[in-house]
Amino acid sequence: MRKNIRRIALLAAAASLLAVSCATDDSDGAALTAALPTTVPPGVALTVSANTAKVALTASGELGKLPFTVSSWPAVSAGPDVIQAFRGGSLDLATNAGIPPIHAHATGLDAKIVGVKVRETPLYKLATAPGTAITGLNDLRGKKIAFSPGQAQGVVVLRTLAAAGIRTDEVQLVEINGPQFLTALQGKQIDVAPLGEPTLTKYLDKYASEGARAVATPAVDALSVLWAPTSILRDDSKAAAIAEFVKFWARGEVWAWEHPEEWIDAYYVKDQSVTEADGRRILSTVEKPYFPENWDAAIAWEQQTIDLVTGAGYFGTPFAAADLFDRRFEKLAAGAVPGPYRTKGAQ
Numbered sequence: 001m002r003k004n005i006r007r008i009a010l011l012a013a014a015a016s017l018l019a020v021s022c023a024t025d026d027s028d029g030a031a032l033t034a035a036l037p038t039t040v041p042p043g044v045a046l047t048v049s050a051n052t053a054k055v056a057l058t059a060s061g062e063l064g065k066l067p068f069t070v071s072s073w074p075a076v077s078a079g080p081d082v083i084q085a086f087r088g089g090s091l092d093l094a095t096n097a098g099i100p101p102i103h104a105h106a107t108g109l110d111a112k113i114v115g116v117k118v119r120e121t122p123l124y125k126l127a128t129a130p131g132t133a134i135t136g137l138n139d140l141r142g143k144k145i146a147f148s149p150g151q152a153q154g155v156v157v158l159r160t161l162a163a164a165g166i167r168t169d170e171v172q173l174v175e176i177n178g179p180q181f182l183t184a185l186q187g188k189q190i191d192v193a194p195l196g197e198p199t200l201t202k203y204l205d206k207y208a209s210e211g212a213r214a215v216a217t218p219a220v221d222a223l224s225v226l227w228a229p230t231s232i233l234r235d236d237s238k239a240a241a242i243a244e245f246v247k248f249w250a251r252g253e254v255w256a257w258e259h260p261e262e263w264i265d266a267y268y269v270k271d272q273s274v275t276e277a278d279g280r281r282i283l284s285t286v287e288k289p290y291f292p293e294n295w296d297a298a299i300a301w302e303q304q305t306i307d308l309v310t311g312a313g314y315f316g317t318p319f320a321a322a323d324l325f326d327r328r329f330e331k332l333a334a335g336a337v338p339g340p341y342r343t344k345g346a347q
Contacts, residue, residue, distance in 0.1 A: 032112070032230065032234070036243050036329070037237075037240040040068050040240045044068040044069070044237045044238060044241045045071040046068060046071065046093055046238060046241050046242065047074060047092045048072075048073055048092065048245065049075075049076045049085070049091055049094040050073070050094065050095040050226070051075070051271070052095070052253075052267065053248070054070075055266050056253065056263070056266075058266070059255075059267075060255040060259070062251065062252065066245070067244055076091060078178045079103055079148075079150045079151045079178075080100075080151070080177060083100060083109055083150075086104070086228075086229045087109055092228060092229070092242070093226060093227070093228045093232070093242055095224060095225070097152030097221050097224060098222070098223035098225060098298075098301065098302050098305055099149075099150060099152050099309070100150060100151065101225065101227050103149070103150035105319065105323070105324065106314075106315035106316050109229065111227055111229045112228060112230055112324060113225045113227045113325045113326065114228055114326050114329040115225060115227075115291075115329060115332070116223060116291065116295055116298045117224040117225075117250075117290065117333070118224075118290045118291075119223075119287045120220060120222070121285075122156075122216070122220050122221070123152075123196050123220070123221045124153060124194040124221065125214040126194055126214065126215040126216075127185060127192065127195040127200055127204070128212055128213050129190060129191050129192070130185075130210035131188070132191050132211065135213070137160065137164040137166075137215065140160075140161070140164065140166055141166055141170050142170065142171065143171055143172065143191040144171075144174050144190045145172065145174065145190065145191065145193070146181045146184055146190045146192065146193035146194070147173035147174060148178050148181075149309060151178045153178055153181070153194040153195075155219075156194045156221055157173070157194060159218075159219035160194075162308075163218050168312060174189070176190075182199070182203060185212070186207070194217070195214075197285070198268060198272045198274045198282055200214055201274055201278050201282060222298075226245070233326060243332055246333050246336070247333065247336035249333065250289075250332075250337050251336055251337060253289040253291075254337050254338070254341050257288055257341075260280075263283070264276060264283060290343075291336075291341055292334060293331055293335075295330050298325075300321075306321055
């Protein structure tokens with residue numbers, strides 16, 4: 001199965017290169033180097049997959065101030081599902097980690113990152129199946145680990161194994177999509193899966209009494225991004241709307257940080273259905289949002305990720321991470337928030 005997935009990825013990457021070589025690059029380049037339009041014309045609508053932004057903008061009262069219409073907020077979050085929605089024309093803009101744009105490139109989908117938020121602490125922990133005896137990273141050898149190469153969790157697994165000095169052939173990587181992790185854990189089809197909050201809390205609330213636990217990993221999933229198909233960014237009207245959304249997205253993250261009680265109630269309790277106490281505990285582990293004014297470090301991180309996954313045999317051969325970023329949008333998020341949110345370590 002793994003060999004087949006690799007073969008498909010290689011063929012898709014080859015097809016992508018062939019398509020690029022046959023395309024008229026002049027028109028594409030002009031669309032992405034011209035200055036961003038500064039005015040959103042009337043009647044523009046976007047479909048956006050960004051649930052936390054939706055909740056934050058709704059709770060803060062900012063949603064109604066968007067200078068365009070969000071025609072729908074599809075409940076699409078897993079990277080492979082977002083790629084499919086982009087390809088099918090049912091989604092214009094999404095939030096994800098840094099790996100889905102890499103996966104998209106490998107499958108021939110031309111898309112660009114337009115917003116970047118950076119973190120420095122781990123977002124995921126390794127959830128263990130009920131009844132397992134896994135208590136640390138050294139216990140991972142020989143275990144079945146859920147692995148979705150096109151999602152952030154897949155990169156977390158690879159970085160975790162590297163940090164622990166464990167080769168991929170010393171474990172069993174079970175390739176399943178992120179939404180299936182919980183079912184596989186519950187059914188003991190796998191031993192370990194990387195889970196983030198509040199999913200991790202929900203899982204442990206149900207299965208900790210049966211021996212399930214969370215094992216810390218040093219692996220950091222450093223980037224949260226907004227990204228869109230290049231075809232959408234070539235549309236000046238939609239590009240202008242996306243530029244505005246980048247600003248609202250960043251301000252929404254800042255609002256959530258500065259209004260913890262309102263955010264706990266709006267997001268953790270009402271949207272994610274966890275208790276107020278759990279919401280408060282989860283929020284205490286969340287890192288202050290940081291939107292860099294310069295993307296060089298983010299591009300370098302993305303390059304490390306590309307080299308890691310391609311070196312592990314996924315998504316074809318290495319390529320330049322800079323190809324995934326539309327730097328016309330580089331300063332928009334940082335410019336929309338106060339100084340402490342665009343400088344690392346600022347209070």
